[in-house]
Amino acid sequence: MSISRYKIQRVALAYAFLFPTLAVLAVFHFLPMIQAFVLSLYNYSLGYEAEFVGLKNFGRLLGDPSFRVALKNSVLYLAVVPIIIALSIALALLVEPQIPFVNFFRACYYVPVVTMMVVVAFVWKNIFNTDFGLANEVLKRMGAIQQGVPWLTSGTIALFTVMSVTIWKGLGYYMVIFIVGLKGIPKEMIEAARIDGASPRQVLLNVKLPFLWPTITLVAVLSSMSALQVFEEIYIMTNGRLNTATMVFMMYEQGLSLDAGSQEMGYACAIGVVLFAMLFVFTFLSMRSMNKFYSS
Amino acid sequence: MMAVAMLVMLAGCGGEKEQTSGAAASGAGRGAGGAIEISFLTQQLSPTFDDYIKGLVAAFEAAHPGVKVKWLDYPYDGYETKIITSYMANQAPDVINLGSESIPEFAGRGYLLALNDQLPQETFDLYVPTMLRDGCMMGDKVLALPWYAASTLTLYNRTILEQAGIPEAEWPKSYDDLRVFSEKIRAKSSDFFGFFPIYTDGGSMRLWLIEAGIELYNADRTRAAFNTPEAVRVVKYWADLYKDKLVPSESLTAKHRRPIELYKTGRLAVFLSGPQFVNQIKADNPGIYEASVLGQRLNWTSHPNVAIVPLHVFGVSAQTKHPKLAAELAAFLTNDENQLAFSKIVTIFPSTRKALDDPFFTEADDSMEGRIRELSAAQIKGARILYAPPKNAKKMNQFMDRVTERICLGEVTVEAGLAQIEAEWNKLLAE
DSSP states (O other), rough: OOOOOOHHHHHHHHHHHHHHHHHHHHHHIHEEEEEEHHHHEEETTTOOOOEOOHHHHHHHHHOOOOHHHHHHHHHHHHHHHHHHHHHHHHHHHHHSOOOOTHHHHHHHHHHHHHHHHHHHHHHHHHHTTTTOOOHHHHHHHHSOOSSOOTTTTTTTHHHHHHHHHHHHHHHHHHHHHHHHHHHHHHHHHHHHHHHTTHHHHHHHIIIHHHHHHHHHHHHHHHHHHHTTOOOOHHHHHTTTTTOOOOHHHHHHHHHHSSSSGOOHHHHHHHHHHHHHHHHHHHHHHHHHHHHHHOOO | HHHHHHHHHHHHHHOOOOOOOOSSSSSSEEEEOOEEEEEEEEEEEEEHHHHHHHHHHHHHHHTTEEEEEEEEEESSSSHHHHHHHHTHHHHHHHOEEEGGGGGGHHHTTTTTTTTTSSOHHHHHTTBOHHHHHHHHHEEEEOOOEEEEEEEOEEEEEEHHHHHHOOOOGGGGOOGGHHHHHHHHHHOOOOOOOOOOOOOSSHHHHHHHHHTTTOSSTTTTTSOOOOOOOOHHHHHHHHHHHHHTTOOOOOGGGTTTTHHHHHHHHTTTSSEEEEEEHHHHHHHHHHHHHHHHHEEEEBBBTTTTTOBBBOEEEEEBBBTSOOHHHHHHHHHHHHHHHHHHHHHHHOOOBBOHHHHTTTHHHOOOOOHHHHHHHEEEHHHHHHHHHOOOOSSOOOHHHHHHHHHHEEEEEEEESHHHHHHHHHHHHHHHHHH
C-alpha cells in the first residue's frame, strides 16, 4: 500500500469515528442553536402561527425593566468568580501535600460537587429560613443577632445568599483543578526559591501563583460561564422573586412557565441570543488574555 | 457506540404513559371488525385509579355495543402542552379532562365542541348551577361538563392553641379574627405562627378579592373591575399582617404546599387545608393529626359563604368524528352515580346536586373523614369557580404576584399597586 493511500485511509477512519459525535451535536446542539437564533426574530406561542417581527424582540428587551434586573443580577453573580478562585486555591494548597488522611479531606470537599443542586438548594433553603432556619437559630444562641436575618426574604440579601450556595457547591470542583495545577509546578523552582531564602508567602506569590496563572484563567472562564447561566439555585431558593431573577430564569419564565398560549418563545430566544453574545465575548477576551500571557 | 446512544436518546423522547393496549392518541375512528373507537384522556389518574376507570370503560362499552373506548392518561407535567400538540397533529382525544381555568383558552383556540345540541337539557340540570355556569360555559355555550371538585377547610392545632391560652370560643372563625389571634400567638412564643397565608402563588390576590365580594372583571369580562376602596381595605389588611411580622416571612414567596409542612411539624396553629392533606398529616405526624380539630373554611364576616373551589371538567374535542357519542361518554363519566362512586374511593367531591345530597355526605359520622365530607359538600353546593381569560391568564397572575410582593415590601402603596395591576390586566385583556 502506498503511503498516500495509507494516509487517506487513516484520515477517513478518524473522520468515521468523529462523525457520530458530530451528528449528535449537530442534531441536538447546533440545529437548536440556529433555530433559536431564527426564532428570536419571531413572535411565537405553541399552537399559533409564528409572526416575523425582526429585531422587535431585542428592542423590547432594552425597554423591559425585568430584563434590566435579570441582566444586572447575572452580571452581579460574577462576583462568585474571584471568591471561588481564592477559596479553591486556598483549599488546594491545604490538601495538595501528601500528608496522612489527606484523601479523606479531599473527598469531603468534593462531596458537594457530586450532590445534586436541587437537593443542595432545598437543604440550604431550609437552613436559611428566616423564622425557623438553623442559621438564624445558631446566630441567636451565640448572641450575634436578636431577630432573624432575612436571608431569603429580603431582596438586598437574597441574591448574595444564593451566591454563597453556588460558591459552597463549586469549591471542590475547582479545588481539584488547582491541585493538578499545583502538581504541574516544577519542584526545582520552589526548591531554588527556598534555597534563596524566600518565605512561604514569597514562594506562593512569586513562584506558585505565576505558574498557576493558566489554571486561574481556565477556572475564571469556567466559573464565569456557570455564573452567567445559573438557574437551579435561583429557581429552588427564591423562584426569581424579590428581584433575584437571572437571565436564564427569565428565559424559563418567558418561554416555558406560562400557559401554552402565552409562552413567548421568540422573546425567550432573544434573551438566549443576548446571553450567548455575552458568553462569547467574555470567553474570547479571556482566551486572548491567556494567549498574551503565554506569548509574553 | 454514539449511533446507538443517539437511537436510545430518540427512543427516550416518547414520554407519557398510555394506559390503552397499544393504541395511539387518536380521534374517533373504526377499529378492527368495524367497531367505533373513541378515546378519553385523564390527568395523572393511573395507576392509582385503574380499577375505577376501567370499570367505567367496561360499563360504557356494555351499554353501547359496537363501541370501543380507549383510556389515555398523561402526567401532570406539560399536560396542556401535550394536548395542544395532539391538536396540532389532528390527533386529539375525543373527550379531554381539563381544569376549569383552561376552558377559556381551549375554547379561544376552537378546540372544544359546544355541547348544547349534543345533550338534552336534563343532563345539564344534574350539575351544581354555579359549577356549570362559571366553570364550563362561555356565553350561553356549554363547552364542558363538571367533574370532580376539591374543598378548603380549616384545621386547628388544639395543642398550640391551649399552650397559647386561647379557648375554643376565641379560635378564629373568620379572617376578621386573624389579626388579633396572630398577635396573641406571637406574643406567647416565637416558635409558632397563627396562620400562613399565601401571597404570591398564581395570583393569590384574586382569591382575597373574590372572598371579600369584589368582582375581578366587568360583566363581559373585557376589563378589570376590582380597583375599589373595598379592595384597598382588603389588600391592606393582608399586607399589614406581613409587614407587622404576624405571618412567616417566607409566606411572601412560598407556594401553597409550604403551610402543610409547617403545620405537620407543629409550627402553625391554624391551617386552611384541602381535605386531601388531612391524610398526609395522619400518615406523617399522627400526634398532630390527633390534636387537629376540623372546621369550616375561614371567610370574611361580611361574606360568610364565599368558597372558591378548583374544578376538573370533561370537554369534547372539536376534532371528534363522533360528537354525539363523545358527548354521551363525557356525560356518563360525570353522572351522579359515577361521581358518587369516585368520591367514595378518594377525597374529592362530586359536582352533581343529587350526589352531594347523598347520605354519604349529609349523614356523615363524627370521625375526621365524616366531618370532611359533611363540611365540604355544604361548601361545594354554593361554590364559585375562578374564571380565567382566554389568553394571558398566567401572565396576568404573575404580574399581580409581583405587585403584591412590592406592596408587602412597602415599595409601592396599595392604591398605586392596584392601579398598576388594573392597567396591566386591561392591556393584556385587550390583546
